[in-house]
Amino acid sequence: MTPKAVKALEDSDIIVGYNTYIALVRDLIGDKEVVGNGMRQEVDRCQKAVDLAVEGHKVAVISSGDPGVYGMAGLVLELVEKVDREKRPSCEIIPGLTAANTAAAALGAPLMHDYAVISLSDLMTPWDLIKRRARLAAEGDFVIAIYNPKSRGRATYLDQIRDIVLEYRKPETPVGIVRKAGRPGMSTTVTTLEKLPEADVDMQSTVIIGNSNTYVADGIMITPRGYKV
Amino acid sequence: MTPKAVKALEDSDIIVGYNTYIALVRDLIGDKEVVGNGMRQEVDRCQKAVDLAVEGHKVAVISSGDPGVYGMAGLVLELVEKVDREKRPSCEIIPGLTAANTAAAALGAPLMHDYAVISLSDLMTPWDLIKRRARLAAEGDFVIAIYNPKSRGRATYLDQIRDIVLEYRKPETPVGIVRKAGRPGMSTTVTTLEKLPEADVDMQSTVIIGNSNTYVADGIMITPRGYKV
Known part of the structure; x- marks a missing residue:
């Protein structure tokens, strides 16, 4: 805060x-x-x-x-x-750290390039639109931050999205998972698109899928901005 | 901070x-x-x-x-x-409020639905890739937050992106511009895609283009999440 x-x-x-x-x-x-x-x-x-x-x-x-x-x-x-x-009362919006940014910092620096933020909750958004957005984000090589990746009623949604992204990105593309981003008990996992179905993901998780340049070093997820180093 | x-x-x-x-x-x-x-x-x-x-x-x-x-x-x-x-020294990344979120709060609540963050700086990213991403984000009806919208060397870039987005969204789509987001002297402007070329946008501005549901009430930009109100 x-x-x-x-x-x-x-x-x-x-x-x-x-x-x-x-x-x-x-x-x-x-x-x-x-x-x-x-x-x-x-x-x-x-x-x-x-x-x-x-x-x-x-x-x-x-x-x-x-x-x-x-x-x-x-x-x-x-x-x-x-x-x-x-x-009418006056109203001020006070911004805070959203899970994409908090999770990114815990994983390293995966959001260093253009990114898309997508919620997999279909309570108020048609599932077809969510899938379409994931496909377009994958096609555009955006880093993708996923909110609400799973719940009891949506057990397969993340796997469906992973399959769509796999049409555009390599199986070894890094994927970071952060549970309870920024809260007590936060934990991080770094895996790949290929192995994502084996990972432990729940409703309290934020998932970040790297772009085509994202790599992992020492367990840290890095998306290069493009500096010559 | x-x-x-x-x-x-x-x-x-x-x-x-x-x-x-x-x-x-x-x-x-x-x-x-x-x-x-x-x-x-x-x-x-x-x-x-x-x-x-x-x-x-x-x-x-x-x-x-x-x-x-x-x-x-x-x-x-x-x-x-x-x-x-x-x-090798240890290194911790401490997240902060990025301009998209700070600017959004100053404008109202434009980022309430899936969004894409795109920088128009082509110092390290090919301009064609940036345009392609803007097109895909527009096609997917993402709210679009634009960083580095203009500089001396890139005077027409924002207008080019606006023309691409106009292929997918109505001319009256709300656009918010925040100068110096979160810093002393912050200022906000709410306009439309149609009138964006007339707006004052500089290197210190963040531009947020609404999705097909974004509306303006009392000068405040709101993207509905989909609650029945």
Whole structure:
């Protein structure tokens, strides 16, 4: 977290967020009022935050990573825009470190060249569009950072994406997997596209597939920017 | 900056970086030894940092934004890997907020869906590959974050990319421009693909082109994630 995010929590009267994330900032919020709830209740949660802000409270809505990347920033702004103009609360988005960047640093420097960020969650995005994006990113030799690579309902999705990328990249292309990027208990694995199906990947993992120049040295994943060294 | 980055600066004996970036952290580094130099001297600068680390100094190499995104992380690791194993210094990459995420927060929430990050600098990447990537990202309806959109030698590059994206997206597609993202004097502009050539874009700007669902409300750029609101 940046000092700006910490200060925003301190300055708020009410903290709103998914229970798991509330637990991560427990030490920072003391005995402030907390509105937490479970997964897939995002709209209720953010509407509640907006309602409280309209009532005059200073409200902080928390996301993990960067709220602006698959987080709550967009939803909060959409709901704020629905409030009558004269009652509409002001809203500031405070950026954070998204998992792609935190995971990259833990793996070495895989994002040194053009990259694409793709979520495999098909709750709100058609699976065909996700596959199409993965194919185009593979074709363009983008480094690819994958969010939400697996869950119980989507056990084969990552393998399907891997098969698509293999049409464009060598089997030995490095792949990094980071569990719990930036959180306590973070762990990293470096493998290859070929061996990816054997790797341990779960819902809390971020997967980074190298481009055609990415290599591994001493277990560290490096995508050269192109400097002559 | 994260507290971890601040602490790394405090714990280092020597700070190495591009002069412009050294100036940005002047207050944090007190009277520590500084090795600064100019643009396009990246290899010399990072080699110097690695040499100093081999001699036993604690060295911090600074980049702006995230060192792992078009920054110095990869180059430093490449040079560290060239040192004989028995003398090789340990090296930690500390992630930061890259311009895409900082700029996104300043504009609203344009990166809420799958996105591609592309640099238009052709110093080390063939211009044809950059254009190809922009085309594929446009075809895949990725939000597109553009780094290094313009410089004296590349005055028309952004307009060429805009023309490519216009083959796939409507002229009214929102485009956000952030100058000096996250730095003193930051400014934002929201325009459209059609009007982008009239906008003031320079080397210090980050440009974010929305996807087919991105809209502007009250001057704020929002890419819906897909929640029913």
